[in-house]
Amino acid sequence: MKRSTIILLAFFSVFLYGNAQSLENNKRQKIVLITLDGFRWQELFTGADKKLINCKKYVEDTAELKEKFWRNTPEERRIALMPFFWNEISKMGQLHGNRNYESVVNVSNAKRFSYPGYNEILTGSADDKRVDSNKKVNNPNITVLEKINNDSNYKGKVAAFGSWAVIPFIINEERSGIPVNAGFEEANGSDLSSREVFLNELQSKVPSPWGSVRLDAFTSNYALEYMKREHPELIFLSYGETDDFAHDGNYQAYLKSAHSTDALIKEIWNFTQKDAFYKDNTIFIISTDHGRGSKRWRRHGSNVRGSEQVWLIVFGNNVQALGEIKSKEQLYSNQIAPTILKLLKQQNDPEMKGKPLSNLKK
Template sequence: MDLASSRLTWNLLACLCLSVAPLTAQPTTVDNVVLITLDGARTQEIFGGLDIGVLRSTIDDVAVETTEVYQRYWASTPEARRKRLMPFFWGTLMADHGSIAGNRTHGSIVAITNTQRFSYPGYAEILTGKAHDDIITSNDNRRYPFPTVLDFLKNKLGLDRNQVAAFAAWETFRWIVSNEAGGFTVNAGYQAATDPDPVIRALADQQFETLTPWDNVRHDFYTFRMAMAHLAAHKPRVLYLALGETDDWAHDERYDRTLQALARSDDYLRELWEWLRAHEQYRDRTALIITVDHGRGNTVADWTDHGSETEGAQYIWMAFVSPTVSLRGEWRDHDPIQQDQVAATLARFLGLDFRSLTPTAGLPIKALFAPAR
């Protein structure tokens, strides 16, 4: 066989091998789930970054252009502003690994179904799969008899108390996350640690030395660091991270610190994502849902507010990252999504049916489980 014939034969064989090589199938379920909430983070900032009208309304006696927050986060388009505010979320996570719904300018509607439009009812809707307007009408530290998706996953998967964990900035999560105390790891607000892990114990001690302006909400730093320490020490299959400063600084009319809290949250997401990618148990085996308990007012007069009378507070956003889902970037012109669908969607990522526990819960979000084209 001459050289030209030999090359032709090998090229044909190579092409044949490529044509029959099996494609790597996209997985249909995952092994782990992470739920993350950024309390009261408005769609306006998530999709548009710095709101110049709101910033101007909070600045006295100086030109807004001279402020540090303007110089750090302002850009001429919504897309550029949001990327300056949350560079990892928009530049990497949503661009390469996930998708986000809730930008109403693109015909993407995500809304709560409860009529209260404040925190406890919103978190209860997320975790129990339905609104409880007739019962949950306050933010009081009170436990209700409705099992949550965290309870469901612990029992259905036969997990121990460290394999399901919730870390939250707001102390009321001690009552929100489960209908029974002590079933899984919970640390929320200014709470001492029972975990023997030295990193967690040190963080729990330090939080009492760096108080926030709020009696029942600690700095997100401690919530995030404890969650990461628990992740490293115990390798949970179900993790809930509930950050809070995005809401509390807004209530205090500190728009600068609200934006800074969003920027820190972006950095936390980056660190969490890099950790998950670095560990085989989680890499390409973990689904994330990132969302919010309620929206806020649309205008400079009510951006600090939310509640049943605040227009705009019913609209929220949801982001999804999973190796089972090929969607990327922003959702457009789709059927509306509701907050009560989070619980069933989280369970469905693990191949489980949350509605077997709560038949009236919202359905899994259909587009996330459509066959890949």
Template sequence: MRHLFIEKPEMKKLILFIGCLVLTATSFSQSAKTKNLIIVTLDGMRWQEVFRGADSVLIHSKYTEDREEVQKKYWSASATERRKMLFPFLWSTIAEQGQLYGNRDAGNKVEVSNPYRFSYPGYNELFTGFPDKRMNTNDAIQNPNMNVLEYLNKQDGFKGKVIAFSSWERFPQILNTSRSGLPVYSGYADLKNKDANARLTYLNELQHSVPHYLGDSTRLDFITYQFSKEYLKQYKPRVLYIAFDETDDMAHAGNYKFYLDRAKQQDGYIKNLWEMLQADPFYKDSTTLLITCDHGRGDEPMDKWKDHGAAVKGAENTWFTVIGPDTPGKGEVKTQTIVYHKQLAQTISQLLGFDFKSHAGHEVGDAISTVLK
């Protein structure tokens, strides 16, 4: 029988290495106050409106109907006031208690690192921490990369407590439900829980009755939000992902008024959700909320605000916000640095006390240290 022999110096190094791994894992679990996590994405929402509010040039362009009404609702000479008018929750509660990243005017940059700058590659990067160049389509291909939601769903205390609701139909492939086993309710998929309460059962029926304004593959964000909220009330998931879509749809349609309206509506949904969480003993003071997007949009020339993609300058520029018990209340972060969406997957796992990077089986960006205490 062959015996494994390790020299003493090498043995000491091995013991030290293993000790460091144990200490790192222990420090994650002991330091994290976050017990639950809510992730919300606003598809294709530009950083410009998040940090500057409504765009004067676009308001007075061919892309805006009812300009007087839009000006009344969203215009002020001050960018600080304009952004509060558009995103009142972000610029009150989160600005006071959380953090906001991505104001390029202040030198704080957030970007996608994938070169494609559209939805599937963006969501792949966000959840796998890996800008995989194979993920270069919006087609219904199964994602071969492990994602952080899948990883969390395998951890003790989280099994069966991770769920996603999305307006766009593509998330079962992005999160690879056939491999991950995650419950992902996208497009017009019905909730399958046999013990679902009366309101959830009614939402299954309602979503098929409302007009399909966004086509037959994307349901209204209102329905996605209602499903998420009611599921939260009944089942108390530990991790909930909500993917809104209408900001991207309205931008592609070239309707700036509706783009702004949908952004403000989604801010209202998030406000209502956060207040509900803080009123529930299960979630109060133990839940982190992270809000971001999948890609940016163009800016110059003006017409490019509708578009994104590899050839669109500025479509890599994004933003994110976070609020929760492990995140210092710094408000708008003006440090002149750059962070990438590939770093958010590990950030998410560390907020919950885990180390996705060591278990993913592929490249994962480092966590954003300033998000955690």
């Protein structure tokens, strides 16, 4: 056989193998994990709070806000606030955490603020001894993102985006090697899209109300552009505005932010349903890192009742469409990471205190 023929056959073998691998990767389960920082179950399941929406202390323009979000029933109010969640997700997925029906989702950590909450979601366990502040300290624990990224089959297929500047430390970007774009970081690389270039130019020109949290529209659009180009198989998006507007006592902005985030999540979902890499094989898992007080709604923490109360939403590829759960149940944030391992057909981690969700897939 001629040398040129051997080279040609070798080339085609590599080409066919590469295509086969690409097709196999396309069929694998993809996961989009999303958090809305400090967003209460009360607004998610019952819409705008009557007392707060009428309180001039927390609302600058009550009439405008009520026209936008106030309706006669909780069901109508929640649709007005989160139309994608209640018009679409409720028909194709599962919404856990409406305590009015005894569907209970809690954090298991005793701290009940952001870093410990994210640690629990991402590692499958609380760590009250070592994770006890919101400081920019690298997480000693290994997240599910890092575990998946350490698998040679998924190397380079994991990414994270966050509005809060502490997210890279929670994921331990330095040790894990996972690309994290958070805080006021810009997109980087030699092959940025025109939209990423525009976002980089715009971000520094649009002031954020906070020193360590950027506006969620930047986080969401950076993530979406990355998904278009790099096609990660596991991606984490952490939105931050709802928590900070609540701390500021700005209920008007808190509701508007939740409404905008609903639209941002819909945009990402719609992309996954059009893109061949994600279509029909992607599951979205959405939750929050902690709750808030029912009366002390601006606050959360170990001494604020209600801070342990969270919620959990799952929808997408072959997820049982159970809608809003209206039966007694007890779930925890520490179940999210082991559920991701199970969905990606990874070995169970005995160090994770949480158990994978049951009754999830069809």
